[in-house]
Amino acid sequence: MKSFSRFNIASLIIGYAFLYIPIFTVIIFSFNESKLVTTWSRFSTKWYSSLWDNEGLLGAILASIEIATVSASVAVVLGTLAAIVMVRFGSFKGRTLFSGLVSAPLIMPDIITGLAMLMLFVATQQFIGWPAHRGMLTISLAHITLATAYVYLVVQARLQDFDPSIEEAALDLGAKPAKVFMLITLPIISPSLVSGWLLAFALSLDDLVIASFLSGPGVTTLPMLIFSSIRLGLNPEVNALASILVGIVSVVVLMAGVVIHRQQKNKNR
Amino acid sequence: MPPLSNPSKRIIEPWYDPKTRPYITLEGVSKSFGAVVAVKNISLSIYQGELFALLGGSGSGKTTLLRMLAGFEAPTSGRILIDDVDITQWPPYERPVNMMFQSYALFPHMTVEQNIAFGLKQERITKSALKDKVAWALDLVKMTSFAHRRPNQLSGGQCQRVALARSLIKEPKLLLLDEPLGSLDKKLREQTQFELVNIQERVGITFIMVTHDQEEAMTMASRMAIMEEGQIRQIGAPHDIYEFPNSRFVAEFIGSTNIFDGIVTEDEADHVLVNSEEAGCQLYVSESAAVPIGSHVVVAVRPEKIMISTTPTAGTRNTAKGIIREIAYLGDISIYYIQLESGKILQAARPNLLRFSERELTWEDEVYVFWRTENGVILTS
Amino acid sequence: MMNLDDTTPLVVPPKKPWHKLRWQERRIVTILPYTWLLIFFFVPFLLVFKISLSEPVLSVPPYQEIFKWMDGILNIHLNLNNYIRMVTDPFYAQGFMTSLIIAAITTFGCLVLGFLIAYAIVCAPRHWRFILLLMVVLPFWTSFLVRVYAWIGILSNTGFLNQLLLYLGIIDEPIQFLYNNFSVTIGIIYCYLPFMILPIYSVLDKIDPVYMEAAYDLGCRPWGAFWRITLPLSMPGILSGCALVFIPALGEFVIPEILGASDSFMMGRIIWIEFFNNRDWPVASTVAIVMLLLFVVPIMISQRRHNQRH
Secondary structure, eight states, X not given: OOOOOHHXXXXXXXXXXXXXXXXXXXXXXXXXXXXXXXXXXXXXXXXXXXXXXXXXXXXXXXXHHHHHHHHHHHHHHHHHHHHHHHHHXXXXXXXXXXXXXXXXXXXXXXXXXXXXXXXXXXXXXXXXXXXXXXXXXXXXXXXXXHHHHHXXXXXXXXXXXXXXHHHHHHXXXXXXXXXXXXXXXXXXXXXHHHHHHHHHHHHHHHOOHHHHHHOOTTOOOHHHHHHHHHHTTOOTHHHHXXXXXXXXXXXXXXXXXXXXXXXXXXXXX | OOOOSOGGGOOSOGGGOTTSOOSEEEEEEEEEEXXXXXXXXXXXXXXXXXXXXXXXXXXXXXXXXXXXXXTSSOOSEEEEEETTEEOTTOOGGGSSEEEEOTTOOOOTTSOHHHHHHHHHHTSOOOHHHHHHHHHHHHHHTTOGGGTTOOGGGSOHHHHHHHHHHHHHTTOOSEEEEESTTTTSOHHHHHHHHHHHHHHHHHHOOEEEEEESOHHHHHHHOSEXXXXXXXXXXXXXXXXXXXXXXXXXXXXXXXXXXXXXEEEEEEEOSSOEEEEETTTTEEEEESSOOOOOTTOXXXXXXXXXXXXXXXXXXXXXXXXXXEEEEEEEEOSSEEEEEEEETXXXXXXXXXXXXXXXXXXXXXXXXXXXXXOOGGGEEEEOO | OOOTTOSSOSSOOOSSOHHHHHHHHHHHHHHHHHHHHIIIIIHHHHHHHHHHTSOBOSSSSSBOOSEEEETTEEEEOOOOHHHHHHHHOHHHHHHHHHHHHXXXXXXXXXXXXXXXXXXXXXXXXXXXXXXXXXXXXXXGGSOHHHHHHHHHHHHSTTSHHHHHHHHTTSOSSOOOOSSSHHHHHHHHHHHXXXXXXXXXXHHHHHSOTHHHHHHHHTTOOHHHHXXXXXXXXXXXXXXXXXXXXXXXXXXXXXXXXXXSOTTOOOHHHHHHIIIIISOOHHHHHHHHHHHIIIIIHHHHHHHHHHHXXX
């Protein structure tokens, strides 16, 4: 009964316009000769070239990517375990607390999370001397904690839809639980693991507040750098960087879309 | 058309009276989905107060036809009239038609009472009148004590009653039922069958139901239409369709039957003689076939009409010799699968009349089968 | 072929009873994420609470320990001034109010726009949905900061929006769209829209279309059916979406900082300023705790209750 009416089309056009106009603005102004974001002088690609020479920026990019990769990978493990605990294991002592802990980071404002985790590291530094300096490690630990909640959300949804009688069949045929997980469950939920990883990666890459609280001397992440440059009102290289990001992501998404489309075509055959 | 043995015995069968006007008429209704033709040029007349069944397998088009009556699909061509009004283009919420969905579709966020009241809330009606009607509907389906429950707290049978009450409360001109007994277990089904028929007779609303279950259709319907591949193959009362099928398809679709191929050797006004190699005998059918001699026909005999004997029978017509290969014991009856000399397997059904019966007939027994001359049906298609 | 006369037993009995083994294995699996979250998420909040009760000092770290163990005597030094300040100093009360109002408006804005988009995607042909959803999530992948920054270019007095309105002759002078609550609201709606769209979409997608048919069949017109059937049935998605937008919006720092007026303070900014500029960790912690108790905890509890009921 749900027909795709003109009203629907209008909603989508307005919605997507709202979502994408700022992105197009960024891309357009990355080719703007003038430094100002508000006026257009003429077309130029100089910001793209100067991007390569900006060592500080490149360093920050590398740091962010490193942190994001580590955080996403560990978060996937923890999040998947948490999802299994909540979906497959029945009730146990402390389950309510666990379910709260595992979903709270999703809605907690990151300024509070950042503040809280900093307090933790300050306290541990006082009592056991670790960590001596805050930096990539502390930021990663915080990002892992936050990302676990997101990975949990994604994996848990997939696990719930998944018919448990498939696992029971495997057990019945002689496979031990750990093997069942490796050979049966994991392959089936792997798409959600991948999307969980991607989600965690994006979150980590984009995080400013928590990184600011938890970084230390000599460690600047990409968002921190961008933020300080925005504050100073300069540096259109940032526009160029964002445009490159958009370009890469669009290409990746396009490829993924084509692959999935082909897969579906083969399935329907 | 089967012979009218005693016209006065037929009570509610308005289709025999040429003076009654049909209440619901479908004229040349067709529906295609792209290249697929779901319903092919169906014309049908249904009379007021009938409980009409559309019986068919999946893909026969019965559900599509029902949905067109409800207004959820628009016919590609043809007209639908209710009480002589053309409602073909009317949207579902304006039609005097209500539907009982296969999944019941009770609104999960409303109580039983609210579900039932929903339809009337769309009309202008005073609060007290609404209350009275809801109470009447609840009482009709015997769910008064469940008024404040939610659908997820009800069993399947209870959900069905609520769905029925919800659609009946609006007193529609036509009530459509989509596989009404499909999800109920056997005992509940038997109970509900008769309840539905009783309710229908009480409120006097015309029911059209769609089902793939023959037993359901035969028990409940006043008339039924057998559908296949978007077309109606035969319309009639259950008895007429069962005993007087008009084609091989209908004979095989309803119940079980034995089919004998043969060539007509004699065709008179009161009988037909068919030579059948399969049966290994001559088949005598006491009706006329109106076909030329030598033409190929099919004779259908229902299993319950076939009698089994351990001693040879007199006569050479409608009788054959065979060996019992399989026995299906169903409690009330036993079905014997007898292999005739030609190799053909014949089904014969016999009620188990004795509780303690030493196996009179058992596997690998040699038996003789025979049936009365009026129990065969000639089918030309 | 199986030789059934064998003397070897058909079944090798397990060494440990199955249920006990399972329980132990499960314990191990549960312990890893549980301890992690306890250490890195639960304990920190206890520490924040502890620090909110301490006094600021000029040292590293800039707060005084509340527990002092001296000569066998445990001195507990609780400073309640921070909490008193929250109530007495209008600066904080105003901050809370501003945050609350902006978060409420943005949640509502996100809800309306988000619902329209989610509904449109559900109505769209099946094979379009993946692309449409992807397009909702795609902006998420580009730098959040840069996208917020882009709004400066759009909303400023010489920016895109004003240029357009001037060109169309709707206004004669540029309107101040930027550096006020309006730009902050737009910015927050913009950034959090996907968080509203996705939960609503997943719930809408699961609603069986037969309910709409039943409603139509019973005489309900399309608009009425939407209000009485679709909307109530999509409530769980709406509530999740609102929770995912409202609470983070309350504590939002970046967007008010970049797009907001310099004299308008939302709670996120207050915490940041107290922490980084004033080096007053105790007060920052106090604001955080108050925010948690006033808003976050109640909403989490009601979400939990709602989930349990369904």
